[in-house]
Amino acid sequence: MHLSPPVEPMLARSVIAIPASVRRPTVYEQKADGFRCLVFARPEPFLQSRRGANLTQSFPELARVASALGVEAVLDSELVVWGTQGLDFLALQNRARRRGAGAERAARERPAHLIVFDVLELAGDVLMDEPLRHRRAALERLFAARRLAAPWALCPQTTDLATAQAWMDPVWGAAGIEGVMIKDADSRYRPGERGWLKLRTRTTDEGIIGAVTGTAHAPTSLLLGRLDVADRLKLVARTTPLPRKAAAELGAVLHAAGPEHPWWGWRISAGWGSKEPMVFQPVIPELVAEVDTDAAVDLGRHRHPVRYLRLRADLTPAEIPLFGEHA
Missing domain, CATH: 2.40.50.140 (Nucleic acid-binding proteins)
Structure with a gap:
């Protein structure tokens, strides 16, 4: 079985603080300032925006690494462009408007990266009904087995509250980390539902x-x-x-x-x-x-x-x- 685009991504609702107490096992992830991107890593790759738009032609260098991953997969990620002092959202927006030769030139001048935080399908197995902790383990094995490096990046994740709170420091914000995602480690991937929490750095x-x-x-x-x-x-x-x-x-x-x-x-x-x-x-x-x-x-x-x-x-x-x- 294979997932086909468009797939609605799972969403998050905003909160004003990290919950003081939780009954479920919780993980925290950095929230980068970029575009949500579902990566269909296949011989004919497809990069999908949050709203289902085709980003493939705007980011040809990412399409190529998705095609060359070596295993068919659907990955949930944040698409970003690095600047001199951190993530550069304006450069990312500019790149999203390019096509053809302009997109190839932009790929050389301002290459994009994928910060991957979830896997929905791997080697023909749809994993959306698996708990997040199992999906994360599969994602970590994929990065290790394929020795993935730039433009791939594995999203930092922790179960330690103090570490998550440290990510809320404005110093991280200046570098392009908007805040923290808060997720139930046992939750399944529910397309279109606001089943996660997000806390922006203030x-x-x-x-x-x-x-x-x-x-x-x-x-x-x-x-x-x-x-x-x-x-x-x-x-x-x-x-x-x-x-x-x-x-x-x-x-x-x-x-x-x-x-x-x-x-x-x-x-x-x-x-x-x-x-x-x-x-x-x-x-x-x-x-x-x-x-x-x-x-x-x-x-x-x-x-x-x-x-x-x-x-x-x-x-x-x-x-x-x-x-x-x-x-």
């Missing part, structure tokens, strides 16, 4: 309040910036909707800005990957906000909305790190 950051949605006196969310080396205000983040109390407090101190504002007339998308413009009101960039963030930062900008925590009356815009720098 940290705090500061930004200059440069604009709001809503109005200056009744803001609904904030657009945050930082100054660059030329003293230009660069957009770095947008917040989730403001709680009522925070909106009232901010509305009492924010002041609308006019055409002199550096973002006046800008077109900003309403969301990640959206072409719809956001309607916003520039405000005088004189106040600093502290926000709760995750580790997904691309070229100095937070990929996901951040959560407003408080005003930092003790800081001026000139005192926070420049655009692209960490606190």
